Amino acid sequence: MLEKVFIFIIFLFPLVFFHELGHFLFARFFGVRVEVFSLGFGPKLFKFKKGDTEYCFSLIPLGGYVKMFGDDPLKKDQIPEEERRYSFTFKGKWARFWIVFGGPLANFIFTFFIFYFLLLAGEKVPEVKVGAIPNKNILREIGLKTGDVIQGINGKLIYNLADIPMGTKSKITALEVSRFGKKTNLKLDITREKFFKELIKVDPILRKPILKSASGESYKILKYNGKFVGGLSLDEIIEISPKTISLQKTDGSEKVIEVNDNKVGLILFLSKIDLYPMDVFVKSVNMDSPADKAGIKGGDVLLEIDKTKLNSFFTLRDHLNGTEKSSFNIRVKRGSETLSFSLEPEVKEERGKKTKLIGVYSGGEWNPPKYVETNSKGVFGSFPIAYDRTIDAIVKTFIGFKKLITSEVSVKNIGGPLSIGKVAADSFKTSLSYFFQIMALISVNLGVINLFPIPVLDGGHIVFILMEIVNRGPLSRRKMEIAQQFGLSLLLLLTVAALYNDFSRLF
Numbered sequence: 001m002l003e004k005v006f007i008f009i010i011f012l013f014p015l016v017f018f019h020e021l022g023h024f025l026f027a028r029f030f031g032v033r034v035e036v037f038s039l040g041f042g043p044k045l046f047k048f049k050k051g052d053t054e055y056c057f058s059l060i061p062l063g064g065y066v067k068m069f070g071d072d073p074l075k076k077d078q079i080p081e082e083e084r085r086y087s088f089t090f091k092g093k094w095a096r097f098w099i100v101f102g103g104p105l106a107n108f109i110f111t112f113f114i115f116y117f118l119l120l121a122g123e124k125v126p127e128v129k130v131g132a133i134p135n136k137n138i139l140r141e142i143g144l145k146t147g148d149v150i151q152g153i154n155g156k157l158i159y160n161l162a163d164i165p166m167g168t169k170s171k172i173t174a175l176e177v178s179r180f181g182k183k184t185n186l187k188l189d190i191t192r193e194k195f196f197k198e199l200i201k202v203d204p205i206l207r208k209p210i211l212k213s214a215s216g217e218s219y220k221i222l223k224y225n226g227k228f229v230g231g232l233s234l235d236e237i238i239e240i241s242p243k244t245i246s247l248q249k250t251d252g253s254e255k256v257i258e259v260n261d262n263k264v265g266l267i268l269f270l271s272k273i274d275l276y277p278m279d280v281f282v283k284s285v286n287m288d289s290p291a292d293k294a295g296i297k298g299g300d301v302l303l304e305i306d307k308t309k310l311n312s313f314f315t316l317r318d319h320l321n322g323t324e325k326s327s328f329n330i331r332v333k334r335g336s337e338t339l340s341f342s343l344e345p346e347v348k349e350e351r352g353k354k355t356k357l358i359g360v361y362s363g364g365e366w367n368p369p370k371y372v373e374t375n376s377k378g379v380f381g382s383f384p385i386a387y388d389r390t391i392d393a394i395v396k397t398f399i400g401f402k403k404l405i406t407s408e409v410s411v412k413n414i415g416g417p418l419s420i421g422k423v424a425a426d427s428f429k430t431s432l433s434y435f436f437q438i439m440a441l442i443s444v445n446l447g448v449i450n451l452f453p454i455p456v457l458d459g460g461h462i463v464f465i466l467m468e469i470v471n472r473g474p475l476s477r478r479k480m481e482i483a484q485q486f487g488l489s490l491l492l493l494l495t496v497a498a499l500y501n502d503f504s505r506l507f
Contacts (some may be wrong), residue, residue, distance in 0.1 A: 004425045009061050011424035011435070014138065015443050016064040019450070022106025023099060030095040033086040036067035068099075093465050100461040107447030112390040114440040119382035122501040123433040125160040126369040130177075132235040133314065137463040140196050145179060147206065147236035152176030152234045155193075159374050160437070161200075169432040180236070193399075202486060203314055206233035211247065214333045215302050219275065221245040222254060233367045234277060238266045238275045265338040267311040276301050279313040279364025282332075289359020292345040294330075296360060301333040313362040320356040321347055330358075371431065401448065492502075 027034050033052050038044070042057030047056035052069075070079045070087025084090040089100065128150040133140045141209055150158050154174050175186040209221035209229050221229055223246035224237050234494050237245070245266075246256050259269055267277060282300045285292045302310045305319050306329055320328065325399060331340050345356035397477055427438040451459040 004421060005426050007428050009422040010303075011428075011439055011442075011481070012061060012420070014110070015439065015446055016040075018106045018110040018443075019096035019103045019446060020064045020066050022104070022109075023068075024102075025106075026099040026102035027066065027068055027088070030091055030099060031086065032091060032095075032099065035069055036065070038067075039064045041065070052339035093468060097465050099460060100458045100465070103458050104447035104450045107443045107450075108390060108394065110439040111393060111447075112386050112434050114443070115386035115389045118433055119377040119381065119385050120434055122376045123374045123437075124371050124431045125374070125433050125437070126291070126430075127372045128158055128161055129204060129206075129370070130199070131204040131206060133202055133315070134318075137191075137202070139202065142188040142190060143175075144177070144391045146239040147233065148177040148179050148184075150175065150177055151183070159372075180240075204369070205366045206235045207277055207312070208235045208367055209237055209278055210278050210365055211270060212277070212278055212281060213274050214335060215274075216299075218250055222246045222248040231367070231370070241266065243332075265311065267308055267318060271303070271309075278361045280310055281363035283361040283363035284362070286359035289357075290343040290345050291341075291358045291360045294341040295339075296330070296332060296341055297334065297345075299334070300339075302330065302360075303330070303333055303338070304331040306361075313364055321354075326359075359367050389440075390444070393441055394448065396450065397441075397444050397448045402418075403451075406504055411451045 014284045020037060020039070024034055024037055032477075034051065036054050038056045038058050040061045041063055042059040043418045044056040044058050047054055049055070058064075068088040070076065070084070070089045075091050076087070076089045079087050079090070088096065091099070094223050130144055130146060130148045130150065132137065132146050133144060146356055152158055152175070153172055170192055172188060172190050175188060177184050179187065207244065211221065211234075212220045213219075221234065221237060223229060223244075224232075224240060224242035225244055226246075229237065239503065241259075241265060243257055243259055245259065246255050248256055255284055257273070257444075259266060259268075270276065280302045282298050282302065284294060284298045302313070302316060305316055306325075308315070308319055310316055327342060327344050328339060329342050331338060333339075343358060347354050347356055350356070423438055423442075424435070427435045451462070453463045455461075455464070
């Protein structure tokens, strides 16, 4: 836990520092006196003063602030005449705009430089590998296959998921993939947003090439069509539709199986000779769950649900959640017996989506993701790619929040500090490149959130400045008080929603 807290602080402080530094530098540039520059809120743990500014670290590391002289428009008349040239409130509209906008702008610039130095140094990131594509799926219809590694879109190189550009109107017409080690070019016609949506629906995890009999004997697929499997997954071998597979037992002995009926699919063919993927074996059952009450036990082989053959554990999940039915029939194999059970799943809601659960854990083993190390793009070559990534991240973030406002996405998708901390810790364990990529994306989110037209946020101050222009003068004291109260209330509601989501996911 202490390690995760430490990683969270390392992750968050640069984002807060550069945001507040943006406000600070623009304030100093326009001659505004900065009284306090604080990282964190609450009681001050450490502080020192240089010039007119007190610099400090505060107890609660969930943000920061820059306190400027005369920044309260409701008390502007109390500022002495000779001091007004140092006051934020008495600066012109253009100066106040840049001081306020300086925070989000610093976040966007910080994001650009993270991307730039990652590209300059070379990145270690998981390759963009397509998971097991169902038979009736748009990705399969446009020519993609399970195990394809996406390397280029419309002539632009793709190194990770963040490089797939968004846009509701622009289309993908050309896709370059690596398929079983060979480059393949696909011609297609699909919007970028639709492609991205469909891609992230497909589970990226692929199964290890291990089979098991109902009696418990394990076999590793050693070869297909006489070729060594190497790093291929079971799902990629299925995609190949091999004519022969060589199996290796745990004692080292081998046997070759002729696949003489590929029309039914490799998994169904293997089930006829009592061999099944590891993931359709029940590893364990939750006590008092629907599966436990029905009589399903650990070690059972999941064969069918409502007469639909279960080729993988994901088939079970998709069938449960792909229908309005509340009751299901499941057939399992237990030793030499085949048993049938009827059960009603329990329904849980997470992030605004209802999920049906029966309380079984899969015994599957999964291929770990392959990480690729990219070469440096050079001092000059890194600039355009970093710029494109930054702009695309900003666009994606605005699209995401627009969908949140229009209820296309549930409010339960909002994450707070606990969610950010978990993502930071997980990305740190993955690789430093991935850690800094996530930091760049959160930096963009911080910049965009602060541009929301909510009083007390930077966007609210910008709206006040625009209203001054329209009003041809400052707003009345009463209007300012109402706007600030509304802004604080709305911000409090968003904070409560984020924290509620955090704790509901945790507990």
